[in-house]
Amino acid sequence: MDLQEIIKQSKLLKPKSQQKMVENLFHLIDQIESSVILEGPYRLVLDSNIIMRLESYRQGVISEGLLSILLAFMLIKRLPYRFDMVVRPTVFYEYLRQKNLTSSHEHWRKFKELKYLVEEELDSKLFFDGIETYQGAEHYLKLIKDDSDKISNTLRSYQQKNWQFNFVQRAGCGFAGMLSSDPRFILVPPEFAAEALYSPLGLDYFDERRASRFFVEYIEKNIIECERNDKEFMAKYNSKNEFLFTRILRLAPKGNLVGLADLDIYTTCNINNQFSDQSHSRYAPASAALTIDRNLALALRRSTSHHITSGEIVGGPDNEDDIDAKMDAFQEEYKRMRESEKRHRIAWETTKAFMAELLANEAFKNL
Structure with a gap:
C-alpha cells in the first residue's frame, strides 16, 4: 500500500479511529526516534499487536492500527540507519496462541507462515531470536511456559x-x-x-x-x-x-496471563538499560521496540532517560593516574552522548519532513 492509498483509507475511518491512528503513529514515531539514542546495529523488535494487524489485513481488514504501522515503516525506510526486524520467542509463543509445537513440520509451517506474512506486507526481511529451528523453538517455548x-x-x-x-x-x-x-x-x-x-x-x-x-x-x-x-x-x-x-502484565478475568510478550519487549528494549549496556564501547546491538499498545508505549517512553558517569573518583596524590584515566574515560562517554544527540536530531528532522509531507497530502484533514 503506497502513501496515497494509506491516506485514502485513513479518510474512510470513523473520527475516533482516525484519532487513534494518529495516536498510534505518534507512539511509533517516539519509539523509532528514541531507538537512535543508542548506537547501532538496530534490531526492530515487533510486538504481537503489529503481527495481529498484519494478519487482519490479510483477511481484508484495514484498521487504524495497520495504517499507522505502514506509515511508521515508511518513515523507518527514510532514516539513514539500518533496522533489522526481529521476532522474540514470546511473540512467536503468542502467535502460536500460547500452544506448544508438536512436530518439526508444524514448527516449519508456522515459522514460514509468520516470516512470509511480515516480509510481504512490510517489505523487509524478518529475523528470529533463537526460534528458527524446531529444537530452539521447543527450548524457548518450554522456558516461557514455565515462567x-x-x-x-x-x-x-x-x-x-x-x-x-x-x-x-x-x-x-x-x-x-x-x-x-x-x-x-x-x-x-x-x-x-x-x-x-x-x-x-x-x-x-x-x-x-x-x-x-x-x-x-x-x-x-x-x-x-x-x-x-x-x-x-x-x-x-x-x-x-x-x-x-x-x-501491561496481568491476569485476565478468565484467569489467563496477558502481556508476556510486552514484559519481554520492555525488559529487552528499555533505552535506559541499553544505554548503560553500551558504555565504554561495549558491543551491545540496540533493540528498538515497535508496539501500538498504549500502556507499553507509555512505559517505554518513560524509560528513555539516560546518563553517563565517570565512576567513583578518590582524590589524593597517590591516585592521580587513576583520576586521569577515569576523566579520560568520562570524556569518551561525553563524546558518545554528543553522537547520540546527533543521531536523534537526524531522526527528528526526518520525521519533521515526513509529517510535513503527510500534511501536504491532507492526511489529517478530517481531524
Missing part, C-alpha cells in the same frame, strides 16, 4: 495475600526508610516496603532483575489499596496512582 506458570501463580498469590503493613518500623529491621522523630524507628513508604517484600520468582527465560519492577509495582499497588493501611501516611509519602506495569 508463565510462575508469574500466574505469583499474581494469584498477590490477590489472596493480606497486604496490611505497618509503615513505622524499627531501625535495622531490614526495610529501607526515612528517619522519624524517634531515632529508634524509621518511616517506610509503600515503594520501599514493596521492594523489601518482593521475592524473586526463579524465572528462567525472563531477566529476573529487569522483570522485578513489574512485581514490585504489583506489591506497592496492593499495599496502597489495602483498606486497613494508614491512608494519611500513604497520601503524604506516595504520589503514584497509575501503576502502568500492572496494566
